[in-house]
Amino acid sequence: MRAEPVAFGVVTSSPTAPSPSGSASDPADARRFRFAPSPTGFFHVGGARTALFNWALARQSAGTLVLRIEDTDEARNRPEWIDGIIDALTWIGISSDDPHFEGPHFQSANAGAHLGAAQRLYESGAAYYCDLSPDEVQARAKELGITGYDGYSRDRGLEPAPGRVLRFRVPDGETVVDDAVRGEVRFDNSTIEDFVLLRGNGTPVFLLANVVDDAEMGITDVVRAEEHLPNTPKQQMLWEALGLSTPRWGHVPVLVNEQRKKLSKRRDQVALESYRDDGILADAMVNYLMTLGWTPPGAEEAGSEIMGWPEMEAAFRLEDVNTSPAFFDVKKLVAFNKAYIREMPADEYLARASAELPADWDRERFAQIAPHLQERLERFSDVPESVDFLFLPDGVDPAIDEASWRKATSPEWAGPLLGQLRETYADLADGAWTADDLKSTMERVMSSYEEKPGKELKLGKAQAFCRVAVTGRSVGPPLFESLEVLGREATLSRIDRALTLLDHSERQD
RNA sequence: GCCCCCAUCGUCUAGUGGCCUAGGACACCACCCUUUCAAGGUGGCGGCACGGGUUCGAAUCCCGUUGGGGGUGCCA
Secondary structure (H helix, E strand, O other): OOOOOOOOOOOOOOOOOOOOOOOOOOHHHOOEEEEOOOOOOOOEHHHHHHHHHHHHHHHHOOOEEEEEEOOOOHHHOOOHHHHHHHHHHHHOOOOOOOOOEEEEEEHHHHHHHHHHHHHHHHHOOOEEEEOOOHHHHHHHHHHHOOOOOOOOOOOOOOOOOOOOEEEEOOOOOEEEEEEOOOEEEEEEHHHOOOOEEEOOOOOEOHHHHHHHHHHHOOOOEEEEEHHHHHHHHHHHHHHHHOOOOOOEEEEEOOEEOOOOOEOOOOOOOOEHHHHHHOOOOHHHHHHHHHOOOOOOOOHHHHOOOOOOHHHHHHHOOHHHOOOOOEEOOHHHHHHHHHHHHHHOOHHHHHHHHHOOOOOOOOHHHHHHHHHHHOOOOOOHHHHHHHHHHHOOOOOOOOOOOHHHHHHHHOOOOHHHHHHHHHHHHHHOOHHHOOHHHHHHHHHHHHOOOEEEOOEEOOHHHHOHHHHHHHHOOOOOOOHHHHHHHHOHHHHHHHHHHHHHHHHHHHHHO
16 A cells, blocks of 8 residues: 555654554554644744644654654755754753654655655546646636536546646445544535645645545644634544545644634734744643643642643543634733743743843843842843843943833932931941842831831831932842842932932923 | 634633532722731632533533634744
8 A cells, every 4th residue: 555664763663643542652552643733934833732732642652753844845944944943942841862752754755655656546447637727717617607627527537647636436325524633524525625645736635635645654643723623623524535444533723812812923923943942841832732632630629730741641541632722821821931931940040030131241140130030030031121120331320211210219218218328338338248238237227217207217118219210110130139140339329310310300300 | 625623700810521619829899907018817899601412410512603812934
C-alpha cells in the first residue's frame, strides 16, 4: 500500500489501528501523532495549543509526535521560517531532542508518493480527469443553479493531460466521522462535490498530500483544529479508497477573540513569539493554553488551575476537551504569568529580569531592588519601567505623574512634613542610610503631624509625597528600600526639587 | 445559499437525570492586613439562550427556534 516502508521513529506498527490490548509500555500501544503547521512568519498560539495536546497524548502512550511542514504551496513559504517553528516548539517544551519527537519532515519531499497515490486512485476508477477550468465550472454551476462542481466529467473517460485536474469520485451514501472530541459526525455524500486531487499543473493538493503523508508516517491519531472538520469526510474517503483504515480523529475547538471570531493575524496578538518577547514565561503560557477547552482534574479541589506540565500531561484526555470555541484571554494569561514569576527561584528570577535591562544600567544596583519587584511583576517586559527612577543619569529627575502629584500634595501637612523629613534625612549618619532607619526616621517625623485634626497620621499616607517626589509616581516598589538603593544624594536633591515645585504652585494659587 | 460544529457567571470551565439553593479559576467590587502597589485573608456581584417535549424528577435526554462559529479554492 505504501510506496516505502516506514523507516523512522520508535514505532514499527503499521498505519492501521494498533491492537487494543497490551500495557502502556507495549510498543503496540505507542501511538503516532502529528503536528502539521503551514509555514508562516510566526507561530500561532492556537497551533501551540494543538501541538501541546498532541504532545501530551504522544508521550502518554510512549509514542511519537511527528512534525511535518506543509510546504506544498511553493508560492508562499520560506526555509528560514522552519527555524522559527522549531524554536517556538522548543520554547513550549516540545524539544526536537526529545525521543518522542520526530522531524521535521517536509511534505514537498514526498511528492512522489502523492503522485503515486493519485495514479492508483485514477487506475482503480476512484478518481477521474476533468478538463473544465475553474471559470467553466463556475459557469456551469450558475447555469444549473447549483453550487460547486456537478461531476460533469465523471463518465467522459478523459486521459491525463496538462491542464486537466484529477478529481475524486465521491461515492453515494454517507460518511460518518468518528471523532474523539465530539462523537459521530455524519455527512451526506451528496453534499460533497467531486473535489480536486491533482491540480492542472499536476501537483497534489493538501487534502491528498495530507492523507498520503499521514499514512506513510504511520500516523494513528489526527488531532487538529476544528476548522478541519469539514475536510475530514473527504480525507476519510481517501483513506478508504486507498485501502487503509482511518486514523482516530480528534477536532479541538478553535481559539477566538473577544468578538468570538477565529483569532486573526490582522486584529489579534496571535504570535507565540510576541508573548515570549513580552516576558511571558513558557510555563505560564503552556499552563494557560492547556486550560483552554480543558480543565485539569483536581484543579477545583486545589482551588487553582496553576499546574505543572507533568501533571497535565498525565491527566490530559481528548474525551474531556470541551467542544465550544474558547476566548484567548490575555488577562488570565498574565495572571498565570504573575503566579509563575512569584514561584521562580530567586537567582533564576534575577537573571531573567536582568536580561530586560538596558545595557548601561547597573546590574548590581538592580539586584538590590529586584527581590521587591518579584511578586509585583506581571511580565518581564515591565521591568525597566518599574525601576527606571533608580537609573537616571546624575542630575536628571524623574518625570512626575500629574495625578499622583495632585493627590500627594493635597494635604496641607504634605509640604511641611517632607521639608522636615528632608532635613532629618540629611543629618542621618552614613551608616544609617538603610531601609529600616529611613522608615523609623519617617515614623518619628510624622508623629508630630495629624492627618486631620484628631486623626492620627498613618505611614501609608505620610510616605505618599516622598514617593512621588523621588520616583515620580504613586505606585512602585517599597519606598524605603528604594531610597536605600537610590542613595542620600539623589534622594535629597529630588526632595528639594519637589519642595521647590510645590512652593511655586502654591504661590500661583 | 448549502454543509458542519457549538450554546452554563464578563471570560475559561465543573457538571454525563436526583448529590445543583449550579461548584472553581481569571477579572471586577468591598473589607481586613499593610510602606504605595502587589501578595495574602474574608466576603460580594454574576450564569444553565428561548420554546416545546420525555421523565416522578432535566443544566444534563429529544425536537424546534434564535444566536454564534467554521467550512464551502486547481490555499493549507
